[in-house]
Amino acid sequence: GESVGLHLPTLSVQEGDNSIINCAYSNSASDYFIWYKQESGKGPQFIIDIRSNMDKRQGQRVTVLLNKTVKHLSLQIAATQPGDSAVYFCAERGAGANNLFFGTGTRLTVIP
Amino acid sequence: DADVTQTPRNRITKTGKRIMLECSQTKGHDRMYWYRQDPGLGLRLIYYSFDVKDINKGEISDGYSVSRQAQAKFSLSLESAIPNQTALYFCATSDSGTYGYTFGSGTRLTVV
16 A cells, blocks of 8 residues: 655754655655645645656755655755754655645754 | 635534534635644545535545535535544645645644
């Protein structure tokens, strides 16, 4: 079956350090992946996405890496700030599927 | 104004009661979704609609029903609420040409 999961449920980093949040997926046919950020009391917000024909995509302070060989996705946040504290979800879309499947999330805590 | 608005934000209801959660959007998106979020389980799809006359069950549709009253409105009903439906509920929208979702701020439902 299809599953999207995260290696670590929590992550604490010092302010200014880089953060890496990991995600494993099992459907090798998935062709699209998204990272969402969810702050307390709010809905998930889109951060960055990547298609399966790419292995890296960069945004502002964020980079997503896709390793299709081991079915692994990661989100790198540069110079982590207190405002980055949130739960981060990865989501995948199976090829031909209409919907996204979400992982359980990793809580990132930034220590000032 | 928020792009995706959910009402109410919080609701406490008694077992056996019928309750409706409402979602409206100003994004002009044709696709709308209802998700449920429980701690440790991530986001699970309840129902989705790709157009006004299109309704589809998600992975956990039992005990729920939906109505797509207009392109901009998608409501979720619990016909007879039970305590294990206590959760955070999110509405989301997407455009048919993309896969990224825009989420509302959520409705926290407690069934006692």
